[in-house]
Amino acid sequence: MSAAPSLGVTVGRISMANPVCTASGTFGYGLEFSPHLDLSRLGAIAVKGLSLLPAPGNPPPRIVETASGMLNAIGLENIGVEAFCAKKLPLLARFRTPVIANIYGTTMEEYARVAERLDREEGIAGIELNISCPNVKKGGVAFGADPKAAARVTRAVREKTGKTLIVKLSPNTARIADIALAAEDAGADALSAINTLTGMAVDISTRRPRLANITGGLSGPAIKPVALRMVYETCRAVRVPVMGVGGISNAVDALEFLMAGATAVQVGTANFVNPRAALDIADGISAWLAQNNIKDVRDVIGALET
Amino acid sequence: MARTEARAEILENTETAPEVFRLRLQAPAIARDAAPGQFVMVRCSESTAPLLRRPFSIHDVFGPDVFGENAAGEGESGIVLLYRAVGEGTRLLSAKRAGEFVDVLGPLGRGFGPFKENSRALLVAGGMGVAPFVFLARRRSAQAEITLLLGARTWRDALCLEDFAGMGVPARTATEDGSLGAKGLVTDLLGEAFRTGAPDVVCACGPAPMLKAVAALCLQEGVACEVSLEAAMACGIGVCLGCAVAKRPDGQGYYHVCADGPVMRAEDLYASGRLAAL
Ligand SMILES: Cc1cc2nc3c(=O)[nH]c(=O)nc-3n(C[C@H](O)[C@H](O)[C@H](O)COP(=O)(O)O)c2cc1C
Ligand code: FES
Numbered sequence: 001m002s003a004a005p006s007l008g009v010t011v012g013r014i015s016m017a018n019p020v021c022t023a024s025g026t027f028g029y030g031l032e033f034s035p036h037l038d039l040s041r042l043g044a045i046a047v048k049g050l051s052l053l054p055a056p057g058n059p060p061p062r063i064v065e066t067a068s069g070m071l072n073a074i075g076l077e078n079i080g081v082e083a084f085c086a087k088k089l090p091l092l093a094r095f096r097t098p099v100i101a102n103i104y105g106t107t108m109e110e111y112a113r114v115a116e117r118l119d120r121e122e123g124i125a126g127i128e129l130n131i132s133c134p135n136v137k138k139g140g141v142a143f144g145a146d147p148k149a150a151a152r153v154t155r156a157v158r159e160k161t162g163k164t165l166i167v168k169l170s171p172n173t174a175r176i177a178d179i180a181l182a183a184e185d186a187g188a189d190a191l192s193a194i195n196t197l198t199g200m201a202v203d204i205s206t207r208r209p210r211l212a213n214i215t216g217g218l219s220g221p222a223i224k225p226v227a228l229r230m231v232y233e234t235c236r237a238v239r240v241p242v243m244g245v246g247g248i249s250n251a252v253d254a255l256e257f258l259m260a261g262a263t264a265v266q267v268g269t270a271n272f273v274n275p276r277a278a279l280d281i282a283d284g285i286s287a288w289l290a291q292n293n294i295k296d297v298r299d300v301i302g303a304l305e306t
Numbered sequence: 307m308a309r310t311e312a313r314a315e316i317l318e319n320t321e322t323a324p325e326v327f328r329l330r331l332q333a334p335a336i337a338r339d340a341a342p343g344q345f346v347m348v349r350c351s352e353s354t355a356p357l358l359r360r361p362f363s364i365h366d367v368f369g370p371d372v373f374g375e376n377a378a379g380e381g382e383s384g385i386v387l388l389y390r391a392v393g394e395g396t397r398l399l400s401a402k403r404a405g406e407f408v409d410v411l412g413p414l415g416r417g418f419g420p421f422k423e424n425s426r427a428l429l430v431a432g433g434m435g436v437a438p439f440v441f442l443a444r445r446r447s448a449q450a451e452i453t454l455l456l457g458a459r460t461w462r463d464a465l466c467l468e469d470f471a472g473m474g475v476p477a478r479t480a481t482e483d484g485s486l487g488a489k490g491l492v493t494d495l496l497g498e499a500f501r502t503g504a505p506d507v508v509c510a511c512g513p514a515p516m517l518k519a520v521a522a523l524c525l526q527e528g529v530a531c532e533v534s535l536e537a538a539m540a541c542g543i544g545v546c547l548g549c550a551v552a553k554r555p556d557g558q559g560y561y562h563v564c565a566d567g568p569v570m571r572a573e574d575l576y577a578s579g580r581l582a583a584l
Contacts, residue, residue: 028545035309048545056559063538063548068354070540074547077560221354249354272358272541273349275311275411 005289006296007282009043009263011241012164012189014098014125016043016264019297020254020282023245023268024049024102024128024168025074026219027278029088030095036275039095043264043282046100047084049130050118052110054080064201064210069222069247070269071199073213076104081117089123098125100166103157112156119161127163129154129188132170132195144170144195147182158187166243169193169234171223176230177237184238192243192266193234194227220269221247228260235261235302249277251284258285261302308339309543311411316404317382323465325391326434327400330368333384336412337367340385342442343417343509343534343569347542348387349409350395360395361539362387363438363511363568364413366469385412388437388465414542415568418442418509418532421450425506428499430520432457432492432512433465438534439511440469447473450506454478455499457492457516461485493519504529509569521572531572537563551575 007018021044027033030045039045057077064071079087081103092099101118105111111129118124131153132144143149154167167183169176171194180191196217201210209215227246235242244262248254249270257265270277289297310333318330336346347359369383391400402408418438421427427450429439436456443452454477458464464486470477479487480495488495493516499505504527510520511534524531537549544565551561551570555577561567 026541026546028543032543032545036311048547057547057550059552060550060560061538062550063540063546065356065358065538065540068357070358072540072546072548077547077550220357269357269540272546275543 003295005286005294006298007286007289009297009301011044011243011264012126012166014044014100014164016098017041018043018282019258019264019285020278021046021100021243021264021266022271022278023266024100024130026268026271029084030092030099031088033271033275037279039092039097041282042097042278044098044100044125045092046102046128046266047088048078049076049102049104050078050081050084050114051076051104052081052114054078054083059212061210061212062216064216066199066201066218067222069218069220071201071211071216071218072196073211073216075213081114085117085121089121093123099123100126100128102128102130102168104130108153108156111153112160115157116160119163124163126166126189127157127161128166128168128192129157130168130195132168132172144179145173147175147178150179151182151186154183154186154188164189166190166192168195169230170195171197171226171230171246177233180234180237184240188240190241190243190263191234191238192245194223194230194246197223197226219247221249223247224253228256231257231262232260232304248281249273251281251288254281254285255288255300258297258301259304261304263301308335309412309414310335310339311409312336313407314384314410316402316406316408317384318404319400319402321400322388323462326465327389327391328365329387329389329399331384331387331408331410332382333410334369336410337369337384340364340367340413340441341417342445343438344413344415345542345568346385346387346410346412346414347539348399348411350399356395356398358540359411359542360399361414361536361542361564362389363534364441365437366440366444385410388434390434411542415564416566418534418569419571421446422506423449424451426451426453428453428455428496428505428508430455430457430492430496430508430510430512432516433459433463435510435512435516435534436466437511439509440466442509443470443473443475447475453499453505455492455495456480456487457495457512458486459483492516493523496520496523500527500529506530507532510534518576521576524572525576532569533572533575534569535563535567535575539564
């Protein structure tokens with residue numbers, strides 16, 4: 001039997017043992033999943049979006065299931081960057097898995113200050129800039145829908161950190177390639193795409209929206225074809241590595257994103273259905289490569305034939 | 307807190323009342339670690355329709371493993387769920403037969419607090435809300451004097467009475483149409499019980515308006531009260547933050563039903579005193 005295929009990939013300066021990372025907001029602060037999988041075996045862990053101060057989030061109901069997906073309007077509830085560094089990060093240090101801190105702010109200064117704080121932490125491998133969350137009134141989506149604003153916030157954070165900087169793109173725009181280019185020009189080391197698609201559900205018996213926030217972000221298998229197309233367009237527009245996100249539930253889904261050009265993938269909603277999903281996907285990619293006599297996962301990245 | 311994800315064999319999945327099913331699952335580890343009031347998340351479909359797991363409170367546990375007689379976990383040992391087949395997920399679940407397998411994650415959340423030795427406990431249930439009380443009574447009936455107050459729409463919806471009779475736990479029933487027990491609401495029974503001597507603790511499970519009314523009565527009378535909440539859930543393990551419920555009105559922020567609950571103290575959720583009764 002031949003040796004196991006090589007699964008390692010590099011995103012910015014982050015060396016991942018395999019191309020599978022968990023997606024922000026679907027994996028808590030990481031430790032919650034340790035009863036179900038060995039966190040050391042993941043390619044990387046992206047934690048829940050952090051803000052400068054703790055944030056309470058939106059009123060309930062915050063989630064509703066839809067056809068092959070779900071809508072959420074969590075409103076970026078989190079414990080704040082300080083509590084994360086003090087209480088969660090030290091526990092993640094036991095695992096050799098790179099930790100990516102997802103961050104957001106309502107102003108450019110807030111983004112910069114969160115990045116500055118995280119830059120001091122040895123346990124942080126990368127910073128993922130959420131310029132795309134549809135569930136906060138200010139900030140978030142405004143930065144994500146306008147190339148100039150995206151460039152400005154990327155630059156502001158770039159000035160504060162030497163860590164690998166990943167800009168997470170919003171699908172809620174017709175110009176994803178322009179925004180990707182703007183972020184790359186402003187100093188992003190990598191991009192991730194996509195965040196959730198803005199959506200809505202109505203309870204016809206009460207004539208009310210099913211979410212207190214009225215609209216929310218759609219995730220899960222329902223969005224995979226859209227995510228794949230956007231990742232493909234993004235990869236064609238930029239040189240930096242792209243992490244593909246959106247509806248990935250199994251190894252075949254992940255391989256589709258890799259072939260479309262993604263250097264790595266992030267697994268989100270699937271973690272809720274199968275708490276071992278990220279690891280099952282990494283193992284599935286390895287098995288598929290072995291079956292097809294492919295020695296290195298990098299040989300399938302961007303291997304799409306058109 | 308031990309938590310397992312297991313492919314559990316279905317030992318029984320039978321309709322015990324119209325649209326109400328009793329699901330017995332072979333799940334020794336979950337049964338061993340479960341406490342009354344905790345819940346499990348069940349995958350009702352292998353496909354993406356529906357996508358998310360469904361939460362069910364643990365209705366009962368069974369098997370030698372649970373009682374410490376068989377550490378090897380041989381023989382039948384597991385948990386029982388009681389559910390109404392109302393939605394897409396539960397209807398798919400109700401079609402599964404003995405011998406098939408379902409994926410179960412649990413035990414999850416925080417259950418009912420301990421009872422003081424020789425205390426008097428009232429369990430107040432509305433409809434399907436009776437489900438976790440069979441497990442609670444089974445564990446606690448030796449150590450506390452337990453009475454069940456059960457509210458239902460009609461006699462058909464008054465479930466589990468024979469289980470409580472079997473454990474020697476007295477039950478009083480109220481139905482909205484008067485077809486069984488008193489005609490009225492379970493809160494009428496609670497008011498009556500308070501007049502004849504307050505219990506040490508009230509545990510409530512049922513529809514949200516019922517929980518609020520029970521909590522208001524208890525807060526007014528100064529009786530300790532725990533309520534078991536329901537919420538839409540995606541993960542069940544405290545990571546999606548979807549299952550938020552507001553802290554009592556003078557507090558700030560949210561609890562998460564799957565992690566801080568599902569059983570919560572009334573004073574953490576509802577304003578106390580006269581305000582609550584309004
Ligand atoms: C409940 C929930 C919370 C999320 N929170 C965040 C967040 O804090 N920051 C962020 O950048 N993305 C967040 N996301 C978006 C995911 O990281 C991911 O981009 C999106 O869900 C699409 O991937 P999926 O279909 O695999 O879930 C969240 C998604 C969900 C479902
Ligand atoms: S259901 Fe996900 S946090 Fe409670």
